[in-house]
Amino acid sequence: DAGVTQSPTHLIKTRGQQVTLRCSPKSGHDTVSWYQQALGQGPQFIFQYYEEEERQRGNFPDRFSGHQFPNYSSELNVNALLLGDSALYLCASSLSPGAYSPLHFGNGTRLTVT
C-alpha cells in the first residue's frame, strides 16, 4: 500500500521563477494538505484541499496556489519565487478534512531558490 508520494524530491529554481510540486495521497485518502517547513522550524500550514476545493488557507500570500484533481492528487504552485521560499514542502493526506484525522506525510520536496 503506497503512502503519500511527492515529486520531485529536490528542485533548484531562480528568484522570480515559478514552480509546481506534485502529490499523490495515500490510498483511500481524499483530503490533501500542504505545509512549508523552513530549516530548523516546524511545518507551517499552507492550505487544505477536499472535494477539489480549497477548504482552508494559512497565512501565505496569493503567490501560493493549489489544485486538487478528481483522483485526489494535488499540486502546489508558487509564483514569483523569493529566496525566503526555500524550504521543505510537505504534502499530507488524511481520511477526512477534520483536524481530528491524523495526517500521513510524504517525504517532501526540497526547494532551493537562488
Place this chain on the structure above:
Amino acid sequence: AQSVAQPEDQVNVAEGNPLTVKCTYSVSGNPYLFWYVQYPNRGLQFLLKYITGDNLVKGSYGFEAEFNKSQTSFHLKKPSALVSDSALYFCAVSPAYSGAGSYQLTFGKGTKLSVIP
C-alpha cells in the same frame, strides 16, 4: 490563533532511562493534540493523538502522552528509551470545532531527542 511551545530544543537521555518531551499549547476551546516524529530527510510520522476522553493516550512504539487541561500541556513520554528513538519530535494542536482555523494543525518548533547508548 492557536500556538504550541516546545521549550526544549534538545533532550538527551541515556538508553533504558525514561524520557519526556514537553509541550504546552494555546487554543480557543477544547484542543485536538498530536505528536509526530521526523527522521532525517523524511516526512513526519504520526505517533499519537488526544481527541477526547482518557487523559493518558497511548501511541506507536511504546510512546504515550498525558493531556493536562489545567496546565495546557501534552507531554510525550516513554518508560525506557531506545537509541532508535533518536529523532525530531513535533507537538501539534488544532481547535476542536468546525470553523475558521479548525482544519489546520499548528506545530511547535520541534525537540531533538538524542538517546545515548
